[in-house]
Amino acid sequence: MFPFLQLIPITLQAFLQTFIDPAYLFLYLVVCVIIAIQYNRMEKLRENFFGARAGRTRKDFLAAIGYGLLGGLLGSYLVIFVGLTISGELYYLWPVAILLMMINIRFLCFAYAGGILALSNLIFGVPQINPSQILALVAALHMVESFLIFAGGHLGAVPAYIKGPEGKIIGGFTLQRFWPIPIVVLAVITGGMADGGIEMPGWWPLIMPGVEGNPQDLIFALLPLVAGLGYGDIAIARTPAEKSRLSSLFLGLYSLVLLALAVLAGHNRAVALLAALFSPLGHEAVIYIGKWFELKGEPIYVPAAEGMRLLDVLPDGPAWRAGLRPGDVITAVNGVKFTDRTEFYNLLQSSFLPPGVDYISRAAGAAKNTVIKPPEPGKAWGLAPVPESNEGRYVELLTVGPLGRWILKLWGKTSR
Structure with missing residues (x-):
């Protein structure tokens, strides 16, 4: 048997058993409720356009559950295959991500929080995290997200009148998808063998540094985590299906480069700094390139010459x-x-x-x-x-959060 196949039944069993744990199941259901609220909000946006409910809330939510389970299982195999071990990184990721979200909603993505935390550790020595591990986790989650966007990023696209950079209002779609992601990751058990511990096969290399000793002699546990992934985009010059496939390609390339840098970051400080910078800046580049392709393209949903x-x-x-x-x-x-x-x-x-x-x-x-x-x-x-002219309702391309609005307001006062 190919060595990696030895981990397939172990990981699958651990993945399924996590839902028996009441605490984990409760957290997973909380994430599902939050996501269901988002899909209900999207349904109301469609109702504003059509004057009738499309009845997609339940369908979209169930699709998100199914895709999330599949993405979580694939992500579990990915993080175990590359040897990514998790310690306390998530305790720092969520608070920083939520703070950044207050500046701009799109900064909720772990690419920004992970890059900031990695840079802080490399420059100031705090917090006590492993930069290569946290950046590899960001890369793995974005690989999962890339797959989910390709498979269903176009589903449930909401029609919208969008205000472009020149102030012109054009027709398009806002693409918004949310997925609850249950994922199983590795954690090193200290102090010898413990209940639930597994001994990795001798072929398995610990690519991610951060634990001492020979990787072949270490004992690990498969621990469950819950993540929520979200995708937001616009489709103006392409159909929602075409745009989601293009976005998936860009995001997949970004995650592969980030994963490669994260692996090398454990062995070279200069590469670690590069990886920490690439995490947020590369993600910004993905967003910029996607919007550039869309805004420079010929809009599809514009008034016809006749009719x-x-x-x-x-x-x-x-x-x-x-x-x-x-x-x-x-x-x-x-x-x-x-x-x-x-x-x-x-x-x-x-x-x-x-x-x-x-x-x-x-x-x-x-x-x-x-x-x-x-x-x-x-x-x-x-x-x-499609919009005709001087539409009273439209969508701004960027959404600034409450902290971001406060910063802009403060900046306006000091620049006078």
């Missing part, structure tokens, strides 16, 4: 059942052309029979015709058109 382009269509709504999809351009209702969305909806409402709609399919690139069955009284047609 009304659709930003999104409510799944299983009247328009969806009629065959309309995001990006399609409606050109006429019952053969009558219109100039704006108000006139379009007036034509729908005044139609005595189910209205016939002429449209150009984005997928087929051809003109088509369909009949939309009117919704029940008080229900929505399930259409979200």
Whole structure:
């Protein structure tokens, strides 16, 4: 048997047994509740656009649970394979990450907190952590996140009117996914063999330094951790599926480079400093490159030369059942052309029979015709058109937290 296969049943057993532990299960459920709240918030954002609930909260939440379990299992094998041992790093990661989140919501990512903690240890000697281990943990979690984004980052995309850097409002999607990640990691047992300890096979190299002794003679325990991963992005020049795949590629490359630097950091202080700097700066580069690709590309969801382009269509709504999809351009209702969305909806409402709609399919690139069955009284047609002009509601590209707003306010006073 290939040596690594020896750890597969052990890790799987430890992964499943963690859910029997009441304390661990409680923490996992708390994370799940927080994530469920986020998906419910996203459902309300869709309702603002369509005037009706899409009913995706339960579906998105269950998908997040399933993907999170798979990602956690894969992440467990990854951290054990590279020999990553965890001690007290997470006790420092969470408080720093939460403080950074108060400046800007995207700084909640461990890439920033991990880099800051590693730099602090390397320069000032505090806190007492192993920089290579904490950076390897950041890399491993981002590898898992890259897989999750590729598999389901586009699901449940929320239509939005987005204000670009030049102040122009364009149509697009905000991509937001959250996953509860149960993961099993290694911890060194001091003082000899203990209950739950396992002796690693002789082939296994301890890549991550931080414990003394011959790795082949050490005794380890598989301990459970709970993490929450989140993905936020925008899709303007690409469909949500295309954008999530591109983001997954960038994030995967970042995590591979960071993992390689973290491994080498245990043997060279200069490399350790480089890895600590790359953790936040490389993550910033991933975000910048992703936005650059999107903002420099040709927007998809912009007004058509004639007719009304659709930003999104409510799944299983009247328009969806009629065959309309995001990006399609409606050109006429019952053969009558219109100039704006108000006139379009007036034509729908005044139609005595189910209205016939002429449209150009984005997928087929051809003109088509369909009949939309009117919704029940008080229900929505399930259409979200692209922004026309001077939209009152839009999404800012950057979200500054309360501490960040306080800093900007203070900076404004001192710069006068």
